[in-house]
Amino acid sequence: MPKPILSKNFGKKNAHSLGVYIQDGGYEAMKKALTEMKPEQIIQEVDKSGLKGRGGAGFPVGKKWSFIPKEAPKPKYLVINADEGEPGTYKDRPIMECDPHAVVEGAIITCFAVGIHWAGIYVRGEYVKSIERLEGAINEAYAKGYLGKNILGMGFDLDMVVHRGAGAYICGEETGLLESFEGKKGQPRMKPPFPAIVGLFQGPTVINNVESIAAIPHIVKNGGEWFNGLGAPGIGGGVKLFPVSGHVKKPGIYELPMGTPLREIIYKHAGGIRGDKKLKAVIPGGASAPVLKPEEIDVPMEYANLAKIGSMMGSGAVIVMDEDTDLVKTLRVLMCFYAHESCGKCTPCREGTGWMAKIIKRIEKGEGESADLDTIVSIANGIRGRTLCPLGDAAVGPALSFVTKFRQEFEDYIKVGAG
Amino acid sequence: MTVAFSEKTKEKFKAILAKYPEKGAALLPTMWLAQKEFSVITPEVEEYVAKLLGVPLVRVHEVLTFYTMYAAKPLGKYHLQLCTNISCTLLGAEDILEHLKDKLQIGAGETTPDKKFTLSTVECLGYCGTAPVLQVNDDFHENLTTKKVDELLTKLK
Ligand SMILES: Cc1cc2nc3c(=O)[nH]c(=O)nc-3n(C[C@H](O)[C@H](O)[C@H](O)COP(=O)(O)O)c2cc1C
Numbered sequence: 001m002p003k004p005i006l007s008k009n010f011g012k013k014n015a016h017s018l019g020v021y022i023q024d025g026g027y028e029a030m031k032k033a034l035t036e037m038k039p040e041q042i043i044q045e046v047d048k049s050g051l052k053g054r055g056g057a058g059f060p061v062g063k064k065w066s067f068i069p070k071e072a073p074k075p076k077y078l079v080i081n082a083d084e085g086e087p088g089t090y091k092d093r094p095i096m097e098c099d100p101h102a103v104v105e106g107a108i109i110t111c112f113a114v115g116i117h118w119a120g121i122y123v124r125g126e127y128v129k130s131i132e133r134l135e136g137a138i139n140e141a142y143a144k145g146y147l148g149k150n151i152l153g154m155g156f157d158l159d160m161v162v163h164r165g166a167g168a169y170i171c172g173e174e175t176g177l178l179e180s181f182e183g184k185k186g187q188p189r190m191k192p193p194f195p196a197i198v199g200l201f202q203g204p205t206v207i208n209n210v211e212s213i214a215a216i217p218h219i220v221k222n223g224g225e226w227f228n229g230l231g232a233p234g235i236g237g238g239v240k241l242f243p244v245s246g247h248v249k250k251p252g253i254y255e256l257p258m259g260t261p262l263r264e265i266i267y268k269h270a271g272g273i274r275g276d277k278k279l280k281a282v283i284p285g286g287a288s289a290p291v292l293k294p295e296e297i298d299v300p301m302e303y304a305n306l307a308k309i310g311s312m313m314g315s316g317a318v319i320v321m322d323e324d325t326d327l328v329k330t331l332r333v334l335m336c337f338y339a340h341e342s343c344g345k346c347t348p349c350r351e352g353t354g355w356m357a358k359i360i361k362r363i364e365k366g367e368g369e370s371a372d373l374d375t376i377v378s379i380a381n382g383i384r385g386r387t388l389c390p391l392g393d394a395a396v397g398p399a400l401s402f403v404t405k406f407r408q409e410f411e412d413y414i415k416v417g418a419g
Numbered sequence: 420m421t422v423a424f425s426e427k428t429k430e431k432f433k434a435i436l437a438k439y440p441e442k443g444a445a446l447l448p449t450m451w452l453a454q455k456e457f458s459v460i461t462p463e464v465e466e467y468v469a470k471l472l473g474v475p476l477v478r479v480h481e482v483l484t485f486y487t488m489y490a491a492k493p494l495g496k497y498h499l500q501l502c503t504n505i506s507c508t509l510l511g512a513e514d515i516l517e518h519l520k521d522k523l524q525i526g527a528g529e530t531t532p533d534k535k536f537t538l539s540t541v542e543c544l545g546y547c548g549t550a551p552v553l554q555v556n557d558d559f560h561e562n563l564t565t566k567k568v569d570e571l572l573t574k575l576k
């Protein structure tokens with residue numbers, strides 16, 4: 001097992017302080033980037049690393065940066081997405097709590113590469129400790145001259161701000177996040193224009209997830225090819241944090257090569273199913289990823305491979321359900337979540353998520369009929385591809401996959417009730 | 420009645436303003452300051468915040484109602500927020516919820532008559548690996564069992 005990179009400081013005492021971080025080689029990548037590399041070279045290394053966005057959409061990070069216009073009439077911005085609200089996902093919090101300087105260092109390098117002088121990190125409101133740790137790290141970095149004016153005497157200026165969210169899943173969506181950052185309700189914006197052209201305060205904006213940004217110092221320090229090579233053979237793309245929850249013996253965050261088979265994550269790393277029960281279902285990438293059946297878990301955990309079998313990598317959050325799981329209840333929980341979190345801006349999502357929640361609740365109460373399942377499928381198909389932001393599609397994923405892959409269980413439930 | 424920040428909070432407010440390229444962006448952090456200072460964001464507080472930032476009152480009201488963490492109504496001394504999303508439900512959050520309702524004799528969204536506890540159900544809190552989880556004010560209680568809930572409730576005075 002190779003040495004952990006992203007999670008090397010998890011649970012380590014005082015790793016969040018500047019002194020300990022520097023002793024462990026911290027900020028060397030920043031020095032290398034600012035004093036030895038040209039911005040284009042940094043972007044090239046990130047390109048070579050195969051790093052794809054760790055927030056959910058999996059867009060190549062280097063490519064995203066290269067969309068930002070060099071010259072723009074408005075200032076450019078970096079926004080780091082630390083809203084971590086996708087059910088099952090709990091990987092960004094320990095990065096911020098235990099390794100906040102990795103986020104700050106990653107931000108400095110990113111901003112230098114893209115020509116940005118203001119970076120904001122949007123942290124969900126509940127993560128009070130993450131906010132404290134990030135603010136502490138930012139203050140330390142200012143005091144050391146790593147943030148502020150004329151960093152390392154290289155004539156590069158950067159300010160960094162922590163912005164606290166206030167409870168709304170939709171603010172994790174990048175344009176909802178921008179609205180929220182600007183002090184408005186977090187309703188998504190129409191795209192185009194994309195944030196790379198018109199983003200925060202109308203300026204070109206890079207938006208990246210915490211885990212994406214925290215990987216940057218390692219890539220700059222050791223090279224893009226090195227990072228890419230950490231992924232599974234033939235797959236590449238580095239390592240990734242996989243937060244595992246549900247009915248496993250050892251829930252936890254596992255840092256593993258991109259492309260590690262899902263089976264290995266569940267049975268080898270997370271210890272298998274509690275009580276040695278049988279596996280019934282697994283969600284591979286956070287609540288929005290379509291559910292998989294036990295016969296599908298040999299899939300390599302990687303964007304294209306998961307897409308090929310009709311699911312998605314999302315945040316990489318693995319949610320495991322054993323043979324005794326009540327899937328009607330589980331789908332009800334998910335549908336109520338999306339109905340609650342729909343921002344209401346577009347009709348198919350606002351109405352459709354509400355209807356699906358209502359129908360599945362009715363089924364759970366024992367008042368459902370077989371035709372209800374077809375209704376869910378037809379509502380889901382009516383939402384798909386017809387909404388302003390991907391939250392609508394996110395609700396469709398679990399709805400369709402649960403009802404079609406486990407149709408018999410839903411039918412039986414309707415006929416005879418739970419268990 | 421007129422509401423106003425204390426001198427100390429005014430300093431904090433100024434520091435926040437200085438951080439943002441645009442004044443309106445300071446709305447969420449200013450609402451956090453207001454919530455800390457006044458506990459409840461009353462209509463008077465909304466007006467005060469709107470004036471401080473020079474934004475329309477309706478925008479402050481939209482923000483207050485859109486986000487779940489701002490308090491438009493008084494909460495109990497301890498705000499018990501139980502995650503009932505997927506990973507927590509898989510590991511028994513519903514039993515914990517019933518137990519809490521039973522113990523406190525209130526439903527979700529309600530406050531005990533002595534104003535000590537408010538009980539809420541919330542979406543994923545980002546502690547799924549140590550589910551079920553209960554947030555009490557700013558603290559998180561993980562791997563909950565009904566026994567742990569009992570111990571916790573006797574500790575919260
Ligand atoms: C409803 C919804 C919620 C999202 N929540 C998050 C989140 O909590 N954290 C995150 O990093 N990305 C989230 N995303 C993805 C972001 O829109 C965006 O793709 C991401 O932050 C880009 O960063 P990356 O390329 O580094 O992944 C969400 C997307 C949607 C549609």
Ligand code: SF4
Pocket residue numbers: 170187188341342343344345346347349350387388389390391392393
């Ligand atoms: S898809 Fe849903 S969450 Fe997204 S903008 Fe439309 S209503 Fe809002």
Ligand code: FES
Pocket residue numbers: 087088089502503504505506507508542543544545546547550552
């Ligand atoms: S599902 Fe409860 S903390 Fe994530």
